[in-house]
Amino acid sequence: MGRVTATAQRTIDAQAETVIERLADYRHVRPRILTEHYRDYEVVEGGTGEDTVVRFMLQATRKRVRDVLATVSRPEPGTLVETDANSSMVTTWAVRQDGDRSVVRVETTWQGASGVGGFFERTFAPKGLRRIYDGVLAKLAEEVRAR
DSSP: OOEEEEEEEEEESSSSHHHHHHHHBTTHEEEEEEETEEEEEEEEOBBBSSEEEEEEEEEOSSSSSSEEEEEEOOOSSEEEEEETSSSOOEEEEEEETTEEEEEEEEEEEOOOOOOHHHHHHHHHHHHHHHHHHHHHHHHHHHHHOOO
């Protein structure tokens, strides 16, 4: 079994504080910025920032669906960490100021399968998840611009 990592990054024309505030709004903003790959999204507890718990189905491919129950922590300013209770998956959203814009980086890691299946997972899953995150980050940029 090997660790698998998928990352995506985008520069957004907004202050970092505004961007992380929108990202931390799991009740109102998150449903608007999620792509069609996220189904049955619901806030189980909280709704804003730390200690929020969300549940959703992540349809990574036609056949690959993950049932995610994520708890949010905020280990430092500008960072949200979503830890899945149903798997080893951890997603970290980090926002930093870069001049008058923000750089948003999302990284997801998990313990991958072993053997041939693990090879294919390590090869293709990060690319697929990056495409999903590129869509979410594009919607986040629109959300920040619209408000």
